[in-house]
Amino acid sequence: MRTLIVEDDLISRRLLQKMLSPFGECHVAVNGKEAVEAFSLALVEREPYDLVCLDIMMPEMDGQECLKALRRIEAEMKVPPKQEAKIFMTTALDSMKNVMEAYHRGGCTAYLVKPIALEKLHETLREYKLIA
Template sequence: MKTLIAEDDFTSRLLFQELLKGFGITHVAVNGKEAVKAAKIALDNNEPYDLICLDIMMPEMDGHMALSAIRKLEEEKGLYSSDGAKVIMLTALGDLKNVSSAFSELCDAYIVKPIGKDKLINTLNELKLV
């Protein structure tokens, strides 16, 4: 599994890397802009990400905007959300507006921080990634 973690908090990035390291290659981005760039490079090289984990509150470009941009890039390559990367929103924001917005932008799962290993693994299982 090839994973991209987009998270501006250093400690959270380390935690997610540690939780996911046994499942394959993990790349990191510190904001939404970097996440979109990484997704574009991966798509252009025909090596798309299997999983993208996005925080919502990030500088330069938030997770909602990054998700929309990534889904647009996938569509341009002929991939639609069911065929594209599985996207999990990993965020401290659990309010209905953010959750609804994320699913309308075609995320596949939404986990509110703090995130435990069991919850993350269960979500990966539900998404049929592991």
């Protein structure tokens, strides 16, 4: 499993990296702009990400905007729906409204409430068949 972690907060980024690295390669981006670049490059190099963990609240390009950009890139590159990356939005409980918006507008696969709990993360990875 190839994962892109998009998170501006150092501690959350480190935590996700530690939790996800046993399942494969993990790359990190600290804002939406970096994420879009890494995501495009991975598709061009035919090594797409299976999972993107995307923080909702980030400076510059926030998670919502970034989500739209990532799905637009997949559409432009004609990625078949079954091969699209799973995108988990990560959010604190007080920004749940933003997550629901991401759901309703489409494109978000699941969400994880921060601080991330290891067990919940594993459960969600299993639910979307990213791990056995």
